[in-house]
Amino acid sequence: MSTFEADSATDSHGAHGHDHDHPKFLAHHFETPEQQYDSGKLGTWVFLVTEVLFFSGMFCAYAIFRMLRPEVFEGCSQFLNTKLGAINTGVLLFSSLTMAWAVRCAQTEEYRKLTAMLASTLSCAMIFLGVKAIEYSHKWEMGLLPAGMFSYDPAHPHHADSPNYLVWICLPFALALVGVVVWLISAALQGNKFQVACLKPLTVVAFSFFIGVGLGTFLESGDSGETHATTHHESGEHALELASTSSLLGREDRGATEFGVIERLAGDATNSGLKNELEALEAQAEIASGSAILNDSADSDATIQKAPRDFLTPSRAGVFFSIYYCMTGIHAIHILAGIGVLVWLLVRSVRQDFNRQYFGPVDYVGLYWHLVDLIWIYLFPLLYLIR
């Protein structure tokens, strides 16, 4: 859209016909509502292209690390609750439906329905975030954090002294709910009908976050939580074998030779030759003491117990969770941005700004919202559904 074209468009109307030809919603540099709509739409598509390219960087990081360490992804994916991911996929798909329906309502000028559809979309977005809050807080409590902060201990999966992350995540949303309710009451007392009409659906929207939290808590406590618990238990037993160098050094009943090996190993933990020496010495000691029968599974390398050892290390699992938090976190930020623009649309919908010649804003926000949904459609199987 060049300025030259815009100028010629306004000039063609002349001085007198300008107001008549141009309704309020039609910007003066556009000739027809369709021209205005089309240029806005092209701009939106270009924006969506930048969004796709932006997310592709993270998908690329995912592809590289999964190619290098498939077993880390397979193992760490077990910590993601498929049920919560699936329910969130459903919620997001439903919000896409209501969003597409909202575009239709704007085109057919059904104002009450348009407000209802936008409010449903917003509520679904809030439910999505509520479920996400459960997922995030659950992982943070277990120390399943990005590389550098990863502190998951299979023996003690739930850190007792960790702050209640869920409360902190819920706090801004609770404040928002209280704020909306207070505003609604004061608007009702003042008799401001427009504000009341806007704030009624927004109260439902703000409350929906806690529906999501409740839904997440309910599903998290379901049977998939049990399988998690068994995984923890298994790896917890195994973690007892993951003794640190310092605790090895603390053992007093070891022979002097073995102590020397451990000491050298402490100096260079990557020396596999020393590890083997230690292994041999310990095996000897066990056979001598008669306890070797209990540990015969140690002979074979490919047992299932061997698996958690490989992926549950801070640097390996940390990279998975870095990617997980980066991708889902930026996706959640997009949801928050979507909530922002949808609230704007809701207010304008109550004001009855849209009609069959001017529904562009609803359509553009809809396109953005569907793109956010599209990204989740790929994120869900890639992160949650790895065996």
Next chain:
Amino acid sequence: MSAHDHAADAHSVSGDHHEQDGWDFAHPMPVPMLLAVFIALVILTVITVAQASFDFGSYDVAIVMGIATVKAILVGLFFMHLLYDKLFNLAVFLSAFVFVGLFVILTVSDSRLTSKDFIPVDDAVVVSPTE
């Protein structure tokens, strides 16, 4: 741009009963179509979750990505109106995926050629093999 706009005006989608071109262009999607697309998406989601409990070996990623792509196409064509949109918008959107493809393929193959595993290992944990 302007030539494109005029071409679009010429075959305006729903020229029902308006005297002027470019004033009646809304194309509301029928509600049954929207509902059908939603149900199809939910069914595909159920299939994705269900297939995760079967082992397809190395086809796994391909199957998962295939289902996700079908879902993405459904969302794109119907919810995002691409089926009724101008071809130019579709071309703009698809061009993004051309560049995503180039970017990911080149980066992944480069990474495959040059480095085996560059995740820095900083685990100060010594694995004692037996207990």
